[in-house]
Every structure is written in C-alpha cells, then in structure tokens.
Amino acid sequence: MADATEFHSGLNITEPDIFIMPDVKRLAEATQAHVKSNEFSLLFKGVWISNGFLVTDDYLVPKHKASPAAVDYKEDLHDFRSRGYNVIVHSHPSKGKNISFSKADMDYINSHFPCSLLFNEEGCIAKATILLDTPNTMVKLRIVVDDKNIHDVKQPPIDVVGLDNIEIAEPNAHIHGGGYYNREPHGKYQGITGSKNSRFVYPKVHVLDYAQECEPMLRLQGYIT
Numbered sequence: 001m002a003d004a005t006e007f008h009s010g011l012n013i014t015e016p017d018i019f020i021m022p023d024v025k026r027l028a029e030a031t032q033a034h035v036k037s038n039e040f041s042l043l044f045k046g047v048w049i050s051n052g053f054l055v056t057d058d059y060l061v062p063k064h065k066a067s068p069a070a071v072d073y074k075e076d077l078h079d080f081r082s083r084g085y086n087v088i089v090h091s092h093p094s095k096g097k098n099i100s101f102s103k104a105d106m107d108y109i110n111s112h113f114p115c116s117l118l119f120n121e122e123g124c125i126a127k128a129t130i131l132l133d134t135p136n137t138m139v140k141l142r143i144v145v146d147d148k149n150i151h152d153v154k155q156p157p158i159d160v161v162g163l164d165n166i167e168i169a170e171p172n173a174h175i176h177g178g179g180y181y182n183r184e185p186h187g188k189y190q191g192i193t194g195s196k197n198s199r200f201v202y203p204k205v206h207v208l209d210y211a212q213e214c215e216p217m218l219r220l221q222g223y224i225t
Contacts, residue, residue, distance in 0.1 A: 004061040006050050008134055012050055012051075017051060017053070017054060018051030018053045018054075018055065018115065018128055018130060018145060019049070019051075019052055019053065019055065020055050020117075020125070021053045021054070021056055021057040022057075022156060022197060024056075024057055024059075024088030024089075025123060025124075025125070026157070027042060027059060027158060027160055028042065028089060028091065028119045029123030029156050029157070029158075030157055030159065031091075031125055031131075031160050031163065031166075032091055032121060033063070033092070033100070033214060034160065034163050034166070035066045035166060035168060036168075037068055037093045038066040038067055038068050038093060038168055038169070039066055039067065039070065039090055039091050039092065039093060040064075040071065040090065040091050041061075041062060041064055041066075041071045041079050041088065041089060041090040041091075042055060042059055042060070042062075042088075042089040043059060043060050043062055043077075043085040043089070044057070044058060044059045044085065044087040044089060045084045045085055045086065045087065046087040046114065048116050051135055052113055053114075053130055055087050055109040055115060055191075058084075058085075060085060060162060061161075061163065061165045061166065062074075062075060062080065062165065063075050063166075063167075064166060064167070065164070065166075065167045065168070065169055066166050066167070066169065067168075068169075070177050071090055074167075080110075086113060086115065087113065087114070087115040087116070087117065087161065088113040088115075088116050088117075089116075089117045089118075089119060090105075090108055090109070090116075090118065090119070091118070091120065091121070092118060092121075092126070093120075093121040094120055094121055094122060095120060095121050095122055095194060096120065097121075097124060097126045098126075099118065099126045099127070100126075100127055101116075101118055101127055101129070101144075105118070109196040110129045110131075110142065111131075111140070111142070112119070112189075113130050114127060114130075115128065115129070115130045116129045116130075116205055119159060127144065127145060128144075128145035129140075129143060129144050130145070131143075131145045131154075150188070174201060
C-alpha cells in the first residue's frame with residue numbers, strides 16, 4: 001500500500017474577521033460629540049492581513065453636511081478611494097446596538113467600499129460590511145457583520161483633525177432620505193451609484209489592544225518596522 005501524502009494547498013484560510021485599531025473608535029466618538037445628534041462620516045485606510053481585514057487609524061474627514069437622517073457629501077469620494085481610503089464610516093445617532101444600515105446605505109455606500117462601519121450615537125460599532133471579489137469581475141460578495149460579534153475597548157477622548165469640513169444643517173431643515181452624495185438640480189447623484197448585493201454571512205469584529213495585539217501583528221506582516 002502506497003504511503004499517503006499530505007496535501008498542502010499553500011492557502012491561508014481565515015474567518016472573515018475585521019480588526020479595528022483602537023483610535024478608529026476614539027475618532028468616531030469624538031466626531032459624534034462634535035456633530036451632536038447628527039450623522040457624520042469618516043474615511044480610513046484598511047488592508048488585508050493574514051487573518052482578516054485590518055482597519056488602520058489613517059483617516060480623513062471628507063467635506064459633508066451632517067443632519068439627523070442623512071450625510072450629504074460635498075466632494076467626490078472616488079478621489080479618496082484612489083488614494084487608499086477604502087473604509088467608510090458613518091453614524092446613525094441612536095443609542096444601543098439595535099440599528100442597521102438603511103437601504104440607501106447598502107445601495108450607495110456599502111456597494112462601493114471594501115469595508116463599511118456603522119457607529120451608533122454612543123460611539124460603538126453596530127454593524128459593518130466587507131466586499132469580497134468573485135471570479136466574475138462584475139459581481140462582489142457583500143458580507144454583513146452583526147453586532148453580536150463586536151467588542152468595544154474604552155479609550156480616552158481624542159482630537160479629530162478636519163472637523164471644520166463638516167457643515168451642520170440648521171434645525172428643522174428639509175431632510176431628504178438617502179442624501180448621500182452631491183446631487184444635480186434634477187436629483188441625480190454625482191459620483192457613486194450602485195448595484196445591490198444580498199448574500200449575507202456573519203463574521204467577527206474585534207477591537208484589539210494595540211500594544212498587545214496590533215503592533216506585533218503589523219510587525220509580523222511587515223506593515224511597520
């Protein structure tokens with residue numbers, strides 16, 4: 001009888017985990033405090049590592065108008081995508097984790113960013129999505145992250161550079177649902193428009209301690225020296 005040969009594919013198989021640098025949450029908390037009961041948006045850089053997707057603390061604040069039920073971007077987000085800002089963050093100013101992405105979020109934001117994080121009013125990640133490539137270049141697989149796998153780490157307040165890019169709407173101003181991008185006079189979206197994806201699985205999201213977990217992992221992967 002021939003000896004059995006163990007087969008190694010060379011592939012690194014991992015759960016669709018999302019790793020959050022601690023400052024991401026602190027930046028979101030500080031920005032929410034600035035806009036009070038309005039929605040806000042931030043952009044971050046993220047990278048795939050050996051055991052999941054890492055959201056780094058490299059961020060910017062796109063110019064946008066913050067209101068209680070919408071975020072209206074004042075500049076084309078495609079430009080930021082080309083500079084590596086592939087993670088989009090926005091908030092729904094409600095307490096608790098029982099909040100979800102809206103239909104407009106799914107159609108016009110989550111369909112165009114490899115990773116999307118949804119924060120609540122308290123600065124906690126309530127939901128997230130990541131996009132995965134498929135053999136069909138016109139089809140992406142969207143993975144929805146449920147709040148049951150999200151773990152928060154308390155951190156002291158942090159200053160957010162660029163808050164002057166957020167214009168806060170006047171109270172009782174007209175709010176148009178799904179106002180996520182610059183619009184032409186006849187209501188067309190400028191910039192990103194999207195298709196719908198509907199296949200869901202539930203990966204884990206972790207907020208890691210940088211000194212104990214993030215830094216050694218980044219050094220191992222060669223992202224820092």
